[in-house]
Amino acid sequence: MFQQLIPATLHDRCSLAPFEEAAHADSAEIVFFGRKTLLVNHPDLIHELLVEKATAFRKGPLLSVNARPLLGKGLLTGPNDLNRRQRRVISPAFAHKKVAEYAPIIARYAQQRVAGWREDAPVDVPTEMTAITLGIIGELLLSVDLLGASEGVGEAITILMNFAIDQQRAPVRAVLSAGPTLRALLFINRTLYQRIEQRRRRGTGASGGEADLLSRLLFATDDVTGGAYMSDKLVRDEAMTLFLGGLETVAMGLTWSLFLLAAHPHTADRAHAEVDAVLGERQVADLGDLEQLPYLQGVFKEALRLYPPAYIIARQALLPVMLGGRRLRRGQVVFASPYVQHRREENFSRPLQFDPLRWQDPDAERQLPHRYAFMPFGGGPRVCVGGHFAYMESHLILATVLRQVRLSLVPGQKAPVPEPLFTLRPRDGLILQGKRRG
Ligand code: HEM
Numbered sequence: 001m002f003q004q005l006i007p008a009t010l011h012d013r014c015s016l017a018p019f020e021e022a023a024h025a026d027s028a029e030i031v032f033f034g035r036k037t038l039l040v041n042h043p044d045l046i047h048e049l050l051v052e053k054a055t056a057f058r059k060g061p062l063l064s065v066n067a068r069p070l071l072g073k074g075l076l077t078g079p080n081d082l083n084r085r086q087r088r089v090i091s092p093a094f095a096h097k098k099v100a101e102y103a104p105i106i107a108r109y110a111q112q113r114v115a116g117w118r119e120d121a122p123v124d125v126p127t128e129m130t131a132i133t134l135g136i137i138g139e140l141l142l143s144v145d146l147l148g149a150s151e152g153v154g155e156a157i158t159i160l161m162n163f164a165i166d167q168q169r170a171p172v173r174a175v176l177s178a179g180p181t182l183r184a185l186l187f188i189n190r191t192l193y194q195r196i197e198q199r200r201r202r203g204t205g206a207s208g209g210e211a212d213l214l215s216r217l218l219f220a221t222d223d224v225t226g227g228a229y230m231s232d233k234l235v236r237d238e239a240m241t242l243f244l245g246g247l248e249t250v251a252m253g254l255t256w257s258l259f260l261l262a263a264h265p266h267t268a269d270r271a272h273a274e275v276d277a278v279l280g281e282r283q284v285a286d287l288g289d290l291e292q293l294p295y296l297q298g299v300f301k302e303a304l305r306l307y308p309p310a311y312i313i314a315r316q317a318l319l320p321v322m323l324g325g326r327r328l329r330r331g332q333v334v335f336a337s338p339y340v341q342h343r344r345e346e347n348f349s350r351p352l353q354f355d356p357l358r359w360q361d362p363d364a365e366r367q368l369p370h371r372y373a374f375m376p377f378g379g380g381p382r383v384c385v386g387g388h389f390a391y392m393e394s395h396l397i398l399a400t401v402l403r404q405v406r407l408s409l410v411p412g413q414k415a416p417v418p419e420p421l422f423t424l425r426p427r428d429g430l431i432l433q434g435k436r437r438g
Helices: 017-022 043-052 061-066 080-094 096-100 103-115 125-142 153-169 171-176 178-202 213-219 232-245 248-263 265-279 287-292 294-306 338-342 387-404
Strands: 027-032 035-040 057-059 122-124 313-317 321-323 326-328 333-336 405-408 418-420 424-426 431-436
Touching (some): 017 035, 080 096, 125 232, 125 387, 153 171, 178 213, 178 232, 213 232, 248 265, 248 424, 265 405, 287 387, 294 338
Antiparallel strands (some): 027 035, 418 424
């Protein structure tokens, strides 16, 4: 399976070219961000990496080393053994029934933000989508309106996210902004620890009347750990993880959805018509609408397919290990790539074509050639905990945006180049022309 090794070449640091060149091989050695890495494309190899030999690997260095100061030992970055327990405790907050309770908050933040867009003015799409998702996660996690409040948490999170991006894209700028970044990190830590202390003093979620995610984290227990609470440090790490894990990924999924619609006006006509027929005079979508908006769901899935925000799933061998019959040394980094899988002809017909109808059949995912043909949320024991929430959140936001505004390309506007940073972002941003609808 490893016969087709592609010679490593030095590429532009932030380009998907190495993935595109290696897409046809079962596996290939590529150079990404200056580091030799093994990319596995064959579904059996991906299964071996993410499922069968999951315990022999930790997350890739970007998460398990670079993101450590920010995310500590939270779900995304923490070691496998701690992760098993943490997932048991945290997953219920993202179960289907629980997530339904978040719908009114999601719709409210989307509505408020879109209502503030100036009549028929250009819209900075990534910025707006990040603001909406930041508002939502702030409210769900801390019961704080980060967009309205002057607490500074929103600004601090933005500084931290920009630093993470600069580390990859503009290392010199990252070094220069180390001071403000450290101050932002200390500020966020102080704020989180203050809130943790207040909540602990007030007692359990039920008696304290608190129902946000921070309270759930603080008072979560499970049978296996004999009813013990998480330490304050771990609560802080998980809170940061949910903040950042759920923010940028969803914002980019929405950004690419709105770009694809703007670039395909006939598809946009159909999506707007579906939303209008279901919402009628209402300006805001609710949970009950979503089942009747399958085309719009298909738009979001196509955005995740063509521009998967998490474009690689990275692992690093904890010990010498066999993979596909080849011996990997300890420390070897291995990627599985949703970006590659989603664009392979053996997985999708006309893979580069944007076609929301391919998801119309509710069984469409199960009918794909294999489990990893569509893998925007990863796979195996470290699969995304927020996948269901992300679908519901994005569906509600898109419906609310489309009901109120039509977004179009300006004449001559080119497709943005996807830039592989922590997530797949439009390299030069994305400004679309807005037109308010009746
Ligand atoms: C479109 C949106 C999203 C995408 C594309 C996405 C993608 C992913 C992927 C691919 C992974 C697996 C990473 C790996 O195996 O190394 C992951 C893990 C994770 N995601 Fe998401 N995610 C999204 C939304 C969310 C949301 C909304 C939340 C929570 C609020 C969230 C929280 C997490 C956490 C905590 C993990 C770590 C799970 C673990 O390692 O056990 N994600 N996500």
